[in-house]
Amino acid sequence: MKDEDEFLKQMENLQVPDINPGEHSKMVKMAIMNAERSAALGTWLIIVPCYFLLCVCMYYYFHIHTGWFGAMFTLMSSLEKTPFINFLGPVVLFVLPIVCIVINTLSLVHVGVQKHAQQQRVREFSITVKVKLWNILLIIISLAVVFAFIAYVMTENISIKS
Numbered sequence: 001m002k003d004e005d006e007f008l009k010q011m012e013n014l015q016v017p018d019i020n021p022g023e024h025s026k027m028v029k030m031a032i033m034n035a036e037r038s039a040a041l042g043t044w045l046i047i048v049p050c051y052f053l054l055c056v057c058m059y060y061y062f063h064i065h066t067g068w069f070g071a072m073f074t075l076m077s078s079l080e081k082t083p084f085i086n087f088l089g090p091v092v093l094f095v096l097p098i099v100c101i102v103i104n105t106l107s108l109v110h111v112g113v114q115k116h117a118q119q120q121r122v123r124e125f126s127i128t129v130k131v132k133l134w135n136i137l138l139i140i141i142s143l144a145v146v147f148a149f150i151a152y153v154m155t156e157n158i159s160i161k162s
Contacts, residue, residue: 035132038107042138045100049093049145052076093149097142104135104142 055072058064079088110128 035107035130035135038103039132039134039138042100042104042135042142045096045103046138046142046145049097049149050141052093053145053148090149094146097145097149100142101139101146104139108132108135 052072055070059070076089076092079085108130110130112126112128114124114126116122116124
């Protein structure tokens with residue numbers, strides 16, 4: 001009985017947290033892009049460079065000179081020789097994967113700035129990263145394509161100079 005009275009006293013003296021409904025709307029972290037949409041768009045942005053890299057590997061390393069692999073390789077080499085479209089190869093192999101990386105990173109990262117109620121001059125900056133497997137996989141594949149293109153450009157420049 002005595003323990004019950006002490007428990008009731010403790011419960012009566014318990015501090016209830018102050019909830020402000022206006023603050024909750026500021027706390028909601030909105031993504032700049034939807035993760036599913038950015039994954040779908042990123043897939044389309046990375047298909048062409050990956051297909052080109054697959055064709056180059058099949059053409060040079062496995063010596064498969066069939067229609068699909070040879071056609072993509074000759075298309076990209078003919079684009080480089082055409083005066084007004086010669087920028088299209090680097091755009092496909094470098095800019096599209098970079099756009100894929102940016103779009104998928106924006107869908108995973110949430111950034112928020114908050115002011116503290118007690119201290120007016122103090123602000124809190126928080127970064128939250130969602131773990132979405134498909135978006136992370138597309139970022140890794142895009143990084144691999146970009147690094148393969150950069151490695152190709154570097155080795156090409158080194159071989160031209162020597």
